[in-house]
Amino acid sequence: xxxxxxxxxxxxxxxxxxxxxxxxxxxxxxxxxxxxxxxxxxxxxxxxxxxxxxxxxxxxxxxxxxxxxxxxxxxxxxxxxxxxxxxxxxxxxxxxxxxxxxxxxxxxxxxxxxxxxxxxxxxxxxxxxxxxxxxxxxxxxxxxxxxxxxxxxxxxxxxxxxxxxxxxxxxxxxxxxxxxxxxxxxxxxxxxxxxxxxxxxxxxxxxxxxxxxxxxxxxxxxxxxxxxxxxxxxxxxxxxxxxxxxxxxxxxxxxxxxxxxxxxxxxxxxxxxxxxxxxxxxxxxxxxxxxxxxxxxxxxxxxxxxxxxxxxxxxxxxxxxxxxxxxxxxxxxxxxxxx
Amino acid sequence: xxxxxxxxxxxxxxxxxxxxxxxxxxxxxxxxxxxxxxxxxxxxxxxxxxxxxxxxxxxxxxxxxxxxxxxxxxxxxxxxxxxxxxxxxxxxxxxxxxxxxxxxxxxxxxxxxxxxxxxxxxxxxxxxxxxxxxxxxxxxxxxxxxxxxxxxxxxxxxxxxxxxxxxxxxxxxxxxxxxxxxxxxxxxxxxxxxxxxxxxxxxxxxxxxxxxxxxxxxxxxxxxxxxxxxxxxxxxxxxxxxxxxxxxxxxxxxxxxxxxxxxxxxxxxxxxxxxxxxxxxxxxxxxxxxxxxxxxxxxxxxxxxxxxxxxxxxxxxxxx
Numbered sequence: 151x152x153x154x155x156x157x158x159x160x161x162x163x164x165x166x167x168x169x170x171x172x173x174x175x176x177x178x179x180x181x182x183x184x185x186x187x188x189x190x191x192x193x194x195x196x197x198x199x200x201x202x203x204x205x206x207x208x209x210x211x212x213x214x215x216x217x218x219x220x221x222x223x224x225x226x227x228x229x230x231x232x233x234x235x236x237x238x239x240x241x242x243x244x245x246x247x248x249x250x251x252x253x254x255x256x257x258x259x260x261x262x263x264x265x266x267x268x269x270x271x272x273x274x275x276x277x278x279x280x281x282x283x284x285x286x287x288x289x290x291x292x293x294x295x296x297x298x299x300x301x302x303x304x305x306x307x308x309x310x311x312x313x314x315x316x317x318x319x320x321x322x323x324x325x326x327x328x329x330x331x332x333x334x335x336x337x338x339x340x341x342x343x344x345x346x347x348x349x350x351x352x353x354x355x356x357x358x359x360x361x362x363x364x365x366x367x368x369x370x371x372x373x374x375x376x377x378x379x380x381x382x383x384x385x386x387x388x389x390x391x392x393x394x395x396x397x398x399x400x401x402x403x404x405x406x407x408x409x410x411x412x413x414x415x416x417x418x419x420x421x422x423x424x425x426x427x428x429x430x431x432x433x434x435x436x437x438x439x440x441x442x443x444x445x446x447x448x449x450x451x452x453x454x455x456x457x458x459x460x461x462x463x464x465x466x467x468x469x470x471x472x473x474x475x476x477x478x479x480x481x482x483x484x485x486x487x488x489x
Numbered sequence: 490x491x492x493x494x495x496x497x498x499x500x501x502x503x504x505x506x507x508x509x510x511x512x513x514x515x516x517x518x519x520x521x522x523x524x525x526x527x528x529x530x531x532x533x534x535x536x537x538x539x540x541x542x543x544x545x546x547x548x549x550x551x552x553x554x555x556x557x558x559x560x561x562x563x564x565x566x567x568x569x570x571x572x573x574x575x576x577x578x579x580x581x582x583x584x585x586x587x588x589x590x591x592x593x594x595x596x597x598x599x600x601x602x603x604x605x606x607x608x609x610x611x612x613x614x615x616x617x618x619x620x621x622x623x624x625x626x627x628x629x630x631x632x633x634x635x636x637x638x639x640x641x642x643x644x645x646x647x648x649x650x651x652x653x654x655x656x657x658x659x660x661x662x663x664x665x666x667x668x669x670x671x672x673x674x675x676x677x678x679x680x681x682x683x684x685x686x687x688x689x690x691x692x693x694x695x696x697x698x699x700x701x702x703x704x705x706x707x708x709x710x711x712x713x714x715x716x717x718x719x720x721x722x723x724x725x726x727x728x729x730x731x732x733x734x735x736x737x738x739x740x741x742x743x744x745x746x747x748x749x750x751x752x753x754x755x756x757x758x759x760x761x762x763x764x765x766x767x768x769x770x771x772x773x774x775x776x777x778x779x780x781x782x783x784x785x786x787x788x789x790x791x792x793x794x795x796x797x798x799x800x801x802x803x804x805x806x807x808x809x
Contacts, residue, residue: 213763215767215772341762342556342558348657349741349751350740359657363633
């Protein structure tokens with residue numbers, strides 16, 4: 151009995167294997183990394199499948215750390231990261247590795263106050279709140295920015311992300327930019343040693359804790375805040391204008407940011423007149439010279455499509471598209487990829 | 490007689506040792522796999538944490554700093570959080586679980602037993618993340634507005650119940666984990682109590698004992714070792730619980746006397762920070778936290794075994 155059963159099993163296995171082989175006539179391009187842009191990337195790959203059915207993209211949102219590691223080890227065709235790679239990590243690349251910005255996002259400061267009054271904040275005040283030096287809602291620093299709002303004498307409960315995230319990177323990058331105190335005591339990173347506050351897991355964790363805790367203040371991704379209708383603060387930008395976080399004010403921030411040759415830039419506290427200051431971008435990590443001709447060609451074709459038609463899909467998913475000037479520069483870089 | 494059907498699977502000839510030997514080796518192999526797995530996990534964790542081990546040495550264990558920006562790492566607040574939240578969970582779940590098991594085996598009317606057992610088993614099937622969400626949206630608001638306020642009012646003279654109340658806290662984590670380990674403790678305790686021979690009870694009754702005395706003298710003291718084993722299995726789950734804990738504990742690496750203060754556990758910080766860890770030392774330190782968690786789990790179990798031995802005079806845990 152046993153041998154025949156085993157043979158049937160083996161036969162089944164062979165069938166499955168051959169089915170898989172016939173499906174792999176379609177080229178599979180693998181990518182891995184950041185979770186923040188996962189929604190738009192998935193959308194892009196879906197749409198692109200309709201344009202070029204001969205190639206299929208597989209993207210694993212394993213986090214920026216994993217994305218950087220995998221592209222360095224060349225186990226994927228492209229990586230993705232919410233923060234630019236450090237010089238130290240970039241030096242580990244076997245060949246020239248390029249950063250390509252894809253879409254931008256913003257970090258929204260949300261809070262829980264009775265009646266949800268609209269409030270204004272500026273960089274130094276926000277840094278002081280997250281440092282714990284301003285810990286009452288009626289602190290003179292906050293009152294000075296909001297002369298008309300009714301602010302209670304309640305304690306401020308700070309809520310931050312507990313998981314490593316690009317959102318935390320943009321937020322701490324901004325605080326480091328506007329507050330020397332923050333820069334020297336805490337610094338910027340996907341995870342930092344928070345001086346005060348509670349940690350919530352993911353946007354949902356932070357938003358949940360802010361909603362649950364009277365007097366709480368926290369930060370979440372723009373898309374998440376929009377979709378869940380959270381109250382948010384307007385932030386004073388570098389030109390002294392209070393800006394609400396919108397896709398337009400994020401694109402404006404990107405347009406006014408200084409972008410270096412290698413695209414590893416920070417766009418927080420951008421000097422644009424209508425720029426929202428807590429904004430950041432996310433990158434694809436691609437080798438300047440592709441090892442495999444056929445795969446490299448498909449990847450470049452896809453990137454060209456992403457920068458022309460793909461960008462138009464961004465706003466629908468609450469990502470800010472890149473301004474035209476940046477798209478043009480990125481496209482030049484894509485054209486220079488050798489395969 | 491010639492057409493009598495042949496047995497399709499004839500028994501081996503008398504005296505053949507083949508199947509016996511094959512079974513012995515197969516069983517030995519299965520047992521060895523488990524040992525090999527633990528050694529492999531330990532080795533991989535060690536190999537993954539070499540950089541951190543070399544850089545921080547033993548000070549990793551008592552340093553309280555965890556700062557990815559300056560690349561300084563220490564495990565003490567996480568070890569503290571893991572032990573305290575698990576201990577709280579045990580303190581709540583063991584009395585509750587054993588009492589439930591006693592009720593089910595000794596006191597409850599037959600009709601009630603099966604429905605309650607099913608309800609407990611359903612509790613075991615609820616995924617961890619659901620407990621976490623329920624914790625955030627249902628349990629924590631209630632704790633913050635009622636239980637914690639009450640505790641602070643009546644027991645506020647103790648350092649355990651002082652300080653600001655946020656809701657998310659070590660105590661909230663302990664309560665959540667207690668609910669999660671309740672099913673395993675209850676079902677094992679029930680099996681153990683059921684295995685207490687009726688002779689024990691009858692003998693106690695014959696001596697004129699009341700119902701409570703029967704439970705105390707005949708049942709609980711007989712089942713003591715097994716119940717201790719049930720608690721250890723629950724503790725094992727509590728130490729490694731990740732998702733639900735990270736959602737209710739507040740994720741703050743600090744060592745605070747107050748149970749209202751937020752904390753952090755080893756398993757939670759690994760789950761939280763692993764995906765975005767970009768520097769080698771950072772990643773190595775997270776691996777070392779895994780190694781520490783493995784060591785803590787083993788040490789706690791060994792300590793429990795020693796306690797058990799001193800309690801019962803050398804005989805192993807009796808689970809059945």
